[in-house]
Amino acid sequence: MATKLTTREAVNAFIDRHDTFLFDCDGVLWYGHTLIPGVDKTLELLRRKGKRILFVTNNSTQSRQAYTKKFEKLGLSASENEIFGSSYAAAVYLQKVVDFPADKQVYVIGQAGICDELDAASIRHNNPADDSSTIDWEGVEAITPDPNIGAVLVGFDMEINYRKLAKAYVYLASNPGCLFLATNDDASFPHHGRTFPGTGSMVAAIKGCTGREPRVLGKPHQTMLDCIVAKYDLDRTRTCMVGDRLNTDIQFGVQGGMSTLLVLTGVTSEQELHDARHNITPEYYADSLATLNMADTADE
Ligand SMILES: O=C(O)[C@H](O)[C@H](O)COP(=O)(O)O
């Protein structure tokens, strides 16, 4: 049963129990370019208490470098090496795990974040914007298998269209050796208290037509967490994953041997949390990350 943080004593005990906090971004820190009220004070408070803070986002639309500028614009501070996005996870996977061949190319469905991280890892790829126009059947018939495409990588793409789906389909259906990768598979995207189609919608379209399962590189899959734990030599038992989605953030933390805090400012409502149909339960939950601002500050 999840414990709701509602008192100063409970918040103090929660904070004292942890050395490191991994924060999800969309639905926890912000909606798009709007800060969720009070979270800036929470990050300041935790840093004043000497806590390590890292950011782990499934949002593939921006690179780590671009995210540092977003943090700055919202009055938050975060260095590039404190940010782990699913585009970075995909680039690390292709470079370090797959050792992606230099003479092959990745066909990307997605936005700048993926392209920038692949560039940083010296992995060749298409420019998704080149495929953003509509297509007729003559154009579809001109799409042919391409043995130079070694992987199809799918992320959040607000310009998804039939041309892109047809290319991904042809490359994957014609070549079983072509990798099918997804930055993440979140079903929905939290935006100002509502939800909209998430990356999982784009991934499902290609799963549906090819019948192939992608390797998903973002939360809840543990590859990204293993990188973070190794890089910072984290003690999982004194690390807390803070997120708004049960089947990515909280599952990521539970499977990773960490404690977990669900906040109700994103995709999960209190009613959904208590719905017994899902089997993922956070250790703690709170109305917002800003709930932690109740903590004592006397001992800083
Ligand atoms: O559809 C998506 O890609 C996700 O909703 C979005 O990226 C989630 O980002 P996060 O909550 O992990 O920061």
Ligand SMILES: [Mg+2]
């Ligand atoms: Mg989120």
